[in-house]
Amino acid sequence: MALVTMRQLLDEAANGGYGVGAFNVNNLEQVQAIMEAARETGSPVIIQASRGARKYSGDRFLYHLMEAATEVYPEISVALHQDHGNSPETCKSAIDLGFTSVMMDGSLMDDGKTPADFEYNVNVTREVVEMAHASGVTVEGELGTLGGIEDEVGSGEVNLTDPDQAVEFVERTEVDALAVAIGTSHGAYKFTKEPDREVLAMDIIEEINERLPTTHLVMHGSSSVPKELVDIINEYGGDIQPTWGVPVREIQEGIKHGVRKINVDTDLRLAATGAIRKAFAEDPSEFDPRYYLKPARAAMQEVVKARMEAFGQAGHAKDYDPISLPDMAVRYKEQGHQLTVT
Numbered sequence: 001m002a003l004v005t006m007r008q009l010l011d012e013a014a015n016g017g018y019g020v021g022a023f024n025v026n027n028l029e030q031v032q033a034i035m036e037a038a039r040e041t042g043s044p045v046i047i048q049a050s051r052g053a054r055k056y057s058g059d060r061f062l063y064h065l066m067e068a069a070t071e072v073y074p075e076i077s078v079a080l081h082q083d084h085g086n087s088p089e090t091c092k093s094a095i096d097l098g099f100t101s102v103m104m105d106g107s108l109m110d111d112g113k114t115p116a117d118f119e120y121n122v123n124v125t126r127e128v129v130e131m132a133h134a135s136g137v138t139v140e141g142e143l144g145t146l147g148g149i150e151d152e153v154g155s156g157e158v159n160l161t162d163p164d165q166a167v168e169f170v171e172r173t174e175v176d177a178l179a180v181a182i183g184t185s186h187g188a189y190k191f192t193k194e195p196d197r198e199v200l201a202m203d204i205i206e207e208i209n210e211r212l213p214t215t216h217l218v219m220h221g222s223s224s225v226p227k228e229l230v231d232i233i234n235e236y237g238g239d240i241q242p243t244w245g246v247p248v249r250e251i252q253e254g255i256k257h258g259v260r261k262i263n264v265d266t267d268l269r270l271a272a273t274g275a276i277r278k279a280f281a282e283d284p285s286e287f288d289p290r291y292y293l294k295p296a297r298a299a300m301q302e303v304v305k306a307r308m309e310a311f312g313q314a315g316h317a318k319d320y321d322p323i324s325l326p327d328m329a330v331r332y333k334e335q336g337h338q339l340t341v342t
């Protein structure tokens with residue numbers, strides 16, 4: 001089994017100067033698509049599940065799908081991550097389930113909708129850091145809020161991360177990774193035109209990275225929403241309005257400035273939907289789900305492969321041996337929350 005903590009995976013990425021895609025899963029085909037792409041490119045990978053995903057597939061099914069991934073692909077280092085935990089209880093249940101990393105999103109109250117104040121965020125995140133690190137589990141926090149609402153998460157309001165607050169937040173919470181809000185949104189409708197430096201505040205990432213050089217930064221809502229994927233959906237009867245995502249070259253710019261984890265979900269959804277629509281259109285007499293799920297899985301694999309190559313994680317799967325959770329717990333205890341693994 002090659003289960004790895006996100007802390008180690010991101011420390012290694014920082015050493016190697018690359019980023020790692022974090023891909024969301026709900027079902028078998030998504031897990032297979034991501035792992036096949038990881039094998040094809042020799043990439044370490046983060047598989048993440050939102051609360052919505054856990055509800056959709058059920059904790060036991062989801063966990064065993066992820067566990068199967070580590071068994072079938074033993075050469076790949078996989079971190080299992082709770083995306084957008086809304087409370088210490090949610091993070092605790094993910095840790096009990098066997099996840100090696102949790103996000104405590106204290107930028108929102110536990111309804112996942114109402115923006116929270118800074119003190120609430122610091123306190124709730126610190127609580128999760130104490131709890132998670134005692135089990136060797138990694139913690140991602142979030143400061144600032146993203147636009148858009150996905151899987152019932154989000155206030156729909158954009159509040160860019162303030163670099164002064166980011167420094168105070170990391171000092172007080174001692175999180176391993178920090179999600180920053182730079183103007184991106186969850187979902188497919190991020191920008192109404194190609195984003196430039198006015199709408200995508202990459203300078204915030206540069207400033208935070210200068211002041212917190214050892215904190216791993218996370219970009220949420222970072223699907224690129226490629227036009228060719230949207231076009232396939234629309235060509236076969238879909239109705240996706242013109243929209244722009246985060247260009248891959250901007251993500252690569254972020255990776256030069258401390259971005260280590262890049263969350264990608266929408267691009268896989270678009271790829272799957274386009275492939276399924278195309279399959280339905282090409283042979284309306286087919287009714288075996290494998291007829292349309294196979295091309296959906298292949299289309300997702302292509303997207304994941306392209307992102308793994310673009311983020312630079314390709315070829316790094318075998319760079320290191322994963323440290324176990326109990327060993328990580330000992331390291332946190334001995335070296336403190338702000339340890340370095342490598």
Ligand SMILES: [Zn+2]
Nearest residue numbers: 186220221263
């Ligand atoms: Zn997110």
